[in-house]
Amino acid sequence: MEGKEEDVRLGANMFSERQPIGTAAQSQEEKDYTEPPSAPLFEPGELTSWSFYRAGIAAFVATFLFLYISVLTVMGVVKEPTKCQTVGIQGIAWAFGGMIFVLVYCTAGICGGHINPAVTFGLFLARKVSLTRAVFYMVMQCLGAICGAGVVKGFIGKSRYSALGGGANVVNPGYTKGSGLGAEIVGTFVLVYTVFSATDAKRRARDSHVPILAPLPIGFAVFLVHLATTPITGTGINPARSLGAAIIFNKDKAWDDHWIFWVGPFVGALLAALYHQVIIRAIPFKSK
Template sequence: MEGKEEDVRLGANKFSERQPIGTAAQSQYESKDYQEPPPAPLFEPGELGSWSFYRAGIAEFIATFLFLYVTVLTVMGVVKSPTKCGTVGIQGIAWAFGGMIFALVYCTAGISGGHINPAVTFGLFLGRKLSLTRAVFYMVMQCLGAICGAGVVKGFMGDSQYELLGGGANSVNAGYTKGDGLGAEIMGTFILVYTVFSATDAKRSARDSHVPILAPLPIGFAVFLVHLATIPITGTGINPARSLGAAIIYNKAHAWHDHWIFWVGPFIGAALAALYHVVVIRAIPFKSK
């Protein structure tokens, strides 16, 4: 009987190299090198007197301006060509959006966090990563930057040609319903904001030093892949500022018919991603105080 107990004991130790997974793996780092950062306050009036606050807003404005300039100009080039083989095509448009997000997040992450998207800002606000004061300021600056970026593209193309080519404005394409468009925008933004939460998770940064360096890469790839999937449905919004900037400068009736989809869809998708990350992935509401 003792021999059998010894065999059982040895058998249990044969797999000592196994690593815990899930929350068990997280807990082993809890007391070593990481403490949960406190949630951002809802209102932080003191920010209004700080230059870093306004510098961050300017960074969001410039980043969104450059984002619209490159991406809408790319869309214009594809639409203008009589044959898609003579252009970068849908894949090129997707690369323009994803590549610009990669570059701009890399450039602005240390200043403003590199949101460049009101839906991302909204999701991070719900996750208590920034205050309402900063969130509203970011959204305003992002929308202004998008309008200016689309305006520069119109200046390059000329009024008649810009309007003829559709101005890069988002709308639900023929063959799809408004429900299809809304669902595509919700799913696409969920993927993006979920990736943003995962790539910028402070716990992962504390555990793996390479995570902050690589963060812009998966975010850019998420934008690229979502564009590949949803360009045929809505032209891909997943960024209310991008949709608003193009719609205002183009300013034709069909650009406004479905415009609500490109605000409601991204905000719902961002909220679901924030909920999923905070409640399911990090299980923050269930952690002992």
């Protein structure tokens, strides 16, 4: 028993809470973690690697499944005259957040579990993935989203699918385009900031005595954002999800505000990457 108490005491004090400030923080040489090297901008060798294409296939399948489950849930809610007869907005939020949790858990070791061009873009800005891999992931994510939405349309039927809105993201009545854009920026910021925090090397080292499952906070971030912004835009925060539904629905209503669901998420991802790298980690100010 005494030995166990000693282990707990050592574990709790292994990483001091007293952090150096000012120039001392920037010149600290000893680290209790290893910072992963930055990904190259372009890596031609990836194009001849099976793991590269394997990761792309995993990204395609994951986004396909994501759209299939999430859009079917949206269709089930929209078709009822009152949401009280269905899972409602909370059910939609759980479907999106739950699927992200499951799919990130399943694919994190293969393709990083991005399932979202905005997340891929944010990680590219932070030099976590190469430009080659980032572009390939985005293309496969969009293709998977289109196929997923297409299968939903096949199940529901063309006329009924169109009548129910196809699960396409639009700025809902009562809100301005500026409100929709702002909701997409802030919502994506929350998601990408959570991704950075959940996968940060320093956090994993400092919290090594506390088991953390990274997909869980990421899934919850998606769930919470959907609760907040579904009434405004239906919650995009994922350009592939918005594109897949818009292409299969293919009505003017889906395309009028479609730019919001690309500009908003990419701006949100940019801000989250800057905030994490510059403010949270202060990486540009650390000595090499």
